[in-house]
Amino acid sequence: MSATRIDTHRLGELPALTLHLGEARATLTPFGAQVLSWIPEDGQERLYLSESAALGGAQPIRGGIPIVFPQFGTLGPGARHGFARTHTWRIDETRQGEDYVLVTLQLDPSLLEPGARTAFPHDFLAEVTVLLSERRLDVELAVRNTGTAPFAFTAALHTYLAVPEIERSALQGLGGSEYTDPADPSRWHAEPENVTRLEPPLDRLYRGGERVLTLATPTLRTEIAQAGFGETVLWNPGEHGPADLPAGAWRHFVCIEAAQASVPVSLRADEEWAGRQALMLPER
Numbered sequence: 257m258s259a260t261r262i263d264t265h266r267l268g269e270l271p272a273l274t275l276h277l278g279e280a281r282a283t284l285t286p287f288g289a290q291v292l293s294w295i296p297e298d299g300q301e302r303l304y305l306s307e308s309a310a311l312g313g314a315q316p317i318r319g320g321i322p323i324v325f326p327q328f329g330t331l332g333p334g335a336r337h338g339f340a341r342t343h344t345w346r347i348d349e350t351r352q353g354e355d356y357v358l359v360t361l362q363l364d365p366s367l368l369e370p371g372a373r374t375a376f377p378h379d380f381l382a383e384v385t386v387l388l389s390e391r392r393l394d395v396e397l398a399v400r401n402t403g404t405a406p407f408a409f410t411a412a413l414h415t416y417l418a419v420p421e422i423e424r425s426a427l428q429g430l431g432g433s434e435y436t437d438p439a440d441p442s443r444w445h446a447e448p449e450n451v452t453r454l455e456p457p458l459d460r461l462y463r464g465g466e467r468v469l470t471l472a473t474p475t476l477r478t479e480i481a482q483a484g485f486g487e488t489v490l491w492n493p494g495e496h497g498p499a500d501l502p503a504g505a506w507r508h509f510v511c512i513e514a515a516q517a518s519v520p521v522s523l524r525a526d527e528e529w530a531g532r533q534a535l536m537l538p539e540r
């Protein structure tokens with residue numbers, strides 16, 4: 257039996273929780289319901305967090321697993337990538353079993369700054385569940401329409417995976433899919449190769465989600481699966497990236513995002529949608 261525990265602490269200005277299960281651990285903050293670190297039982301950090309990430313509770317945090325909701329990118333009238341990543345979620349539940357540790361966080365309109373509702377004036381309950389087990393981390397985003405009228409949204413789990421050197425990393429499992437530009441999903445291209453070399457700048461949205469991807473670096477292999485989300489986005493800005501990435505930092509991560517971006521999710525009153533991403537150590 258593994259020892260489980262949840263520690264509370266601070267990261268910069270932000271409150272944080274670290275989930276422990278034996279040697280495995282994951283750290284998250286209620287600001288954005290964002291996972292910031294996942295270290296599975298092999299002791300190797302799998303998530304990238306920028307050394308220049310804003311940890312003041314006002315700006316989005318560059319790294320970990322940002323929750324994108326209710327708008328992916330600029331595909332709508334609201335804030336870029338939505339308001340979920342810049343609001344503090346309520347911790348709804350923490351639970352520990354013999355082989356897991358779980359935290360659930362919630363966001364609803366009562367927690368939003370007034371301006372955030374202008375572009376998305378709907379009644380909703382969003383729930384993020386972070387589940388740590390010895391060899392995997394599961395993150396789920398569930399959204400319920402708690403109002404009386406239908407609404408639509410786009411969303412993603414914008415996961416930053418750490419790689420020692422992006423030039424020596426590859427992603428297996430996308431062969432046979434089609435991809436497009438996430439900012440303008442109109443023209444689609446075939447991806448004939450099953451092993452995608454990661455050559456930034458990279459910004460691609462792939463159709464389909466029912467597959468297991470393997471991120472392979474000279475020293476680490478991580479498997480990535482998703483459900484509910486029908487698309488996968490690969491992103492790395494290359495050397496001309498945003499200001500909250502130090503020089504050269506682009507070489508040390510790739511975003512592999514479980515997304516629902518080009519096709520919005522529509523929910524009628526009382527309907528719920530859920531999407532998940534699992535990060536896993538390969539079978540021994």
Ligand SMILES: O=P(O)(O)OC[C@H]1O[C@H](O)[C@H](O)[C@@H](O)[C@@H]1O
Nearest residue numbers: 329336337438459489491498511
């Ligand atoms: O800088 P951010 O708002 O966090 O966005 C970072 C990136 O997210 C996604 O992957 C989009 O496809 C990119 O076009 C965007 O640049």
